[in-house]
Amino acid sequence: MKQQTDHPQIARIKVVLFLICLLPVGRLFWAAWTNDFGPEPVEFVQRWTGIWTFNLLLITLCISPLRAMTQMHWLLRLRRMLGLFTFFYAALHFLSFIGFDHAFEINDIAKDIFKRPFVSVGFAAFLLLIPLAATSNQWAIRKLGGRKWQKLHRNIYLIGILAAVHYFWLTKVAAMLWPLAYAVALAALLGWRIQERRRKAIPVPQFQAAKPLKFFKQKPD
Numbered sequence: 001m002k003q004q005t006d007h008p009q010i011a012r013i014k015v016v017l018f019l020i021c022l023l024p025v026g027r028l029f030w031a032a033w034t035n036d037f038g039p040e041p042v043e044f045v046q047r048w049t050g051i052w053t054f055n056l057l058l059i060t061l062c063i064s065p066l067r068a069m070t071q072m073h074w075l076l077r078l079r080r081m082l083g084l085f086t087f088f089y090a091a092l093h094f095l096s097f098i099g100f101d102h103a104f105e106i107n108d109i110a111k112d113i114f115k116r117p118f119v120s121v122g123f124a125a126f127l128l129l130i131p132l133a134a135t136s137n138q139w140a141i142r143k144l145g146g147r148k149w150q151k152l153h154r155n156i157y158l159i160g161i162l163a164a165v166h167y168f169w170l171t172k173v174a175a176m177l178w179p180l181a182y183a184v185a186l187a188a189l190l191g192w193r194i195q196e197r198r199r200k201a202i203p204v205p206q207f208q209a210a211k212p213l214k215f216f217k218q219k220p221d
C-alpha cells in the first residue's frame with residue numbers, strides 16, 4: 001500500500017487540529033504555571049483529563065457520520081489524529097491516577113483497580129485503547145489486512161460503552177446530567193453505525209442486478 005500524501009489544504013487543517021487538540025493539555029500547563037488548580041488539584045487534573053478523553057472519543061466517532069452526511073471525504077484523514085489524541089488524554093488520565101493517587105506503587109494500583117468497580121471499568125477501556133493506538137499506522141493496516149484491522153478498530157464502540165459506564169459509576173446521583181448527556185451522544189453515534197451496517201448489508205435485489213444484461217445485444221457468431 002502506498003503512503004498517501006495530504007493535499008496542502010488538508011495538511012494545514014491537520015496542523016490547526018493538532019494545535020486545537022493540544023489546548024486541553026495547555027490548560028493544565030497554564031494552571032500549573034499560575035498555580036490555579038483550585039482547591040483540589042489532583043481531582044482537577046483527573047477530571048480534566050478524563051473528560052477530554054471522552055470528548056475526543058466522541059469527536060472521533062463523529063467523523064464517519066459527518067462524512068456520510070456532508071460527502072466531505074477528506075474528514076476521514078483527520079480520524080487517526082483524533083483517535084491518537086483520545087489515547088494521549090487517556091494515558092495522561094491513567095498517569096494522573098497511578099501517579100497522584102498511588103505514587104506509582106504497583107501493588108496499590110492493582111488493589112485499587114480490583115477494589116473500585118468504576119476504576120476497573122475505566123482500566124478496561126484504557127487497555128482496549130492500547131491496541132487501537134498501536135495499530136493506527138499504515139504498517140499495521142498492511143500487516144493485519146483491512147478486514148482484521150477494521151474488526152479490531154470496531155472495539156472503539158465497546159470502549160465508548162465502558163467509558164460511559166465508568167462515568168456513570170463515579171458520578172453522584174445529583175450530578176447525573178453530564179454522564180447522561182455523554183451516554184445519549186454515544187448511543188446516537190452507535191445507533192447511526194448500526195443502521196449504516198444494516199443498510200450496507202441489504203443485498204441488491206436480483207432483478208436490479210440483472211437489469212443491465214437486458215440491454216446487451218447478442219453478438220452475431
Ligand code: HEM
Binds near residue numbers: 050124163
Ligand atoms: C477510555 C478511558 C477513560 C475515560 C473515557 C475516562 C473518563 C472519565 C471521566 C469522564 C471522568 C469524570 C470527569 C468529571 O467528573 O468531570 C473520570 C474520572 C476518573 N477516572 Fe476515568 N476514564 C478513563 C479511564 C480511566 C482509567 C484507566 C482509570 C484508572 C485506572 C480512571 C480513573 C478515574 C478516576 C480515579 C477518576 C476521578 C474520580 C473522582 O473524581 O473521584 N479512568 N474518568
